[in-house]
Amino acid sequence: MEQIPQPESPPTLEQVREQFKDWRQSREKRSAIPDALWQAAIHLCQDYSISKISSTLRLNHAVIKQRVQACGLTNHPEPSIPVPSFIELDVNPSKSVSECIVEMEEKGGARMRMYFKGEAGLDFLELGKAFWNKRP
Numbered sequence: 001m002e003q004i005p006q007p008e009s010p011p012t013l014e015q016v017r018e019q020f021k022d023w024r025q026s027r028e029k030r031s032a033i034p035d036a037l038w039q040a041a042i043h044l045c046q047d048y049s050i051s052k053i054s055s056t057l058r059l060n061h062a063v064i065k066q067r068v069q070a071c072g073l074t075n076h077p078e079p080s081i082p083v084p085s086f087i088e089l090d091v092n093p094s095k096s097v098s099e100c101i102v103e104m105e106e107k108g109g110a111r112m113r114m115y116f117k118g119e120a121g122l123d124f125l126e127l128g129k130a131f132w133n134k135r136p
Helices: 013-026 035-046 050-057 061-071 124-132
Strands: 099-105 111-117
Touching (some): 035 050, 099 124
Antiparallel strands (some): 099 111
């Protein structure tokens, strides 16, 4: 396939979509897409992804990709949002304050209630054992 000359001011995706719409309304059934429309669609690949072009212009994705590759153009549109090269993640445990209430009661009526806010640093199992194994 021949190299396609770059137009002076490339049309936008919306302008090419309108051109395809006008052509579809006035074409004879099953007529081939004119070269000028293909050229306009192919040049859009410098600013848009092939997927975006094919869905907007209602064209076959594989055919556009083949034509872009045959013309030697690259399909690497610049991302609209800059991608950071490094992202730092905080993997420390949550800094939220936790609360815990432990209540124990034995048959004889003895009760123990403990309320902890934040990091208690206590072994609850040992506290329970001490409560249940107390001597009168």
